[in-house]
Amino acid sequence: MKLKKSVVVVAAALIAAGSLCSLSLPQQPEGPKNLKVLPKDISHDQLIAVMHNFNTSLSVKCNFCHAPGKDDPKKMDFASDDNPHKDIARDMMRMTDSINTNFFKGSATMTVTCYTCHHGDKEPVSKPAEGQTPPPPPQQPASTK
Ligand code: HEC
Ligand code: HEC
Numbered sequence: 001m002k003l004k005k006s007v008v009v010v011a012a013a014l015i016a017a018g019s020l021c022s023l024s025l026p027q028q029p030e031g032p033k034n035l036k037v038l039p040k041d042i043s044h045d046q047l048i049a050v051m052h053n054f055n056t057s058l059s060v061k062c063n064f065c066h067a068p069g070k071d072d073p074k075k076m077d078f079a080s081d082d083n084p085h086k087d088i089a090r091d092m093m094r095m096t097d098s099i100n101t102n103f104f105k106g107s108a109t110m111t112v113t114c115y116t117c118h119h120g121d122k123e124p125v126s127k128p129a130e131g132q133t134p135p136p137p138p139q140q141p142a143s144t145k
Contacts, residue, residue, distance in 0.1 A: 034079040037093045054089065057114035058122045065089050 032040070032047060042050075055061060067082035069075045081087060096112055104110045117124045128134075 032079070034081065037090050037097075054114060057118045057120065059120045060122055064122065 031044070032038075032042070035042070038047065038050065051062065054065070058064065062076060062078075063083075065083055065085040066076045066078050067080045067086075069077040070080075092114065096114065099112045104112065
């Protein structure tokens, strides 16, 4: 599918952006079971790199989007969709992909990522803070007449 391909491109761009940290990888020997946006054959390393990018872009931990396990709440159930933030994130992935596909047409330098809006904040600020005035217009250069 076309969408999946371009998601891989975005994922690759995110990986190339290099904002990955070196947390220890969870054990997932049997591969992902519940991917609806990312390509189903994504490698484990790529998947985890995308996830770490989410963490750093929003300044959250994995449990912001993933639900605890039903049997052992100390472990996360990554395949579960019980945490509503996971589906919001899926929509965000589709939105980001659509912005890049439709408006940046695959340009490598102009790529919108989670970080473009989120800047390390889970709730991006949409307007200037209360009372913040815009910067004054630039001074007119003194007339030389
Ligand atoms: C901002 C939300 C978000 C954060 C934070 C996040 N994830 Fe995810 N994760 C998702 C979404 C959304 C999917 C499903 C993607 C899809 O449907 O293609 C997913 C899928 C996964 C899967 C595949 C599960 C399966 O079997 O289908 C694993 C494993 C995973 N995440 C691990 C992690 C780890 C480890 C971290 C922390 C380093 C993490 N995630 C942080 C949103 C997040
Ligand atoms: C075009 C800007 C934009 C991009 C790109 C973007 N987001 Fe968002 N995101 C937002 C806005 C705006 C909100 C709503 C924040 C609020 O509720 O105040 C939001 C909310 C969210 C939330 C819910 C946060 C909460 O507190 O409930 C998650 C999770 C999320 N984004 C994940 C992502 C991920 C993952 C990506 C990259 C795949 C992404 N976003 C890309 C603008 C963006």
